[in-house]
Amino acid sequence: MRKLLIGLLWDVGLPAVVYYGAHGLGYDVQTALVAAGVVALLRVAFVALLHRRLEVVAAIIGGTFPVLLAISLLTDDPRILLAKESVLSGAAGIALVGSCLLGRPLVYLLTPAPRSKHLTTITWLFGAVLLLDAVVRLVLVYSLPLDTMANLSPILHVGALALLAACALWFRKRRLAHAR
Template sequence: MNKTTLLKALVPDVVLPIAIYYACRRFGLHETISLLLGAGAALIRVLLVAVVSRRFNGLAALVCSGFAVGLLLTFLTGDPRFLLAKESVLSGLLGLLMLGSCLLGRPLMYALVRRLSADDPRKLAEWERLWRFEPQFRKVFLTLTLVWGIGLLAESITRIPLIYRLPLDVMTGLSTALQLGTFALLIGWSLLYRQRRLGKAAASGNIRALR
């Protein structure tokens, strides 16, 4: 799964809650009820996809956990803004995890891409060789992980205060726009960076390694 496919997979989980929220608000339902219905529908969708595909991966687990925590906190506190803040909290935690991985071990992006190529032993072996002996190869994944970590953390720090300052009807849509915008910018930058690195790899005869 490349980054563009990942964004397409995330869009339904991001757009469905907001669509249901504004539909419910149009019919006069309370803000809290509208958010709960939107989050509940998105959670059910993720679970149905997992059942149909017979695959409950880490991404699905992360999305489900976020919805579950948001729903629980909303019920316990009566504050529906937790359902919006949960996504930024998860983004911030993921950003911190990425930054920490650059200091404590192999960058998280490298681990994620290796996992996506787990069914190709020869490719995994080649990547392991490049990781050990090619500094430029390590630099690619270090840069990717640092930029994504900083971007996700910045999105979280920006969005959470807005959630508690702006009206809920405004922030429900704006929150989604900020989230999708952040992912779009990060993916766009990653594709440009990858293209540039491929050009350099082609010049050195090592283009296959970065594909």
């Protein structure tokens, strides 16, 4: 869990630092978002080279950024880059909820624990939180001023991840208490 949290901090924190650094140096929001996205993509490549394998999630993130960057540049709409996290959260949420509807919750693939109603509940919960995060952020991307949302997006992302981590820890603690 600690390794996962450190990785998430790098994945969220590094692009945020680059965005704020570029913006602080006077670059416009779109240029700062592009710089942050490029750094995130380089991080994905670095981790893939370090571990000598490309994770599925990293591949999706890595593939999404260039597509959304191209669309953003073609339409001259930097909000599309801000919508990237909503697209990714929404896709993950749909995958998790969809896997439950198909009777094969994805969390079973991520944990060595035996199959249980507990893991199905966590899959539903994670999917629902990610879908809610995607919808809320997408609405805010197109409702709030660009600078405001660029500042708010990482906070919302970390908040959603913290909520998911807290839920997972609560369920784990509850399961261990019932096992005794």
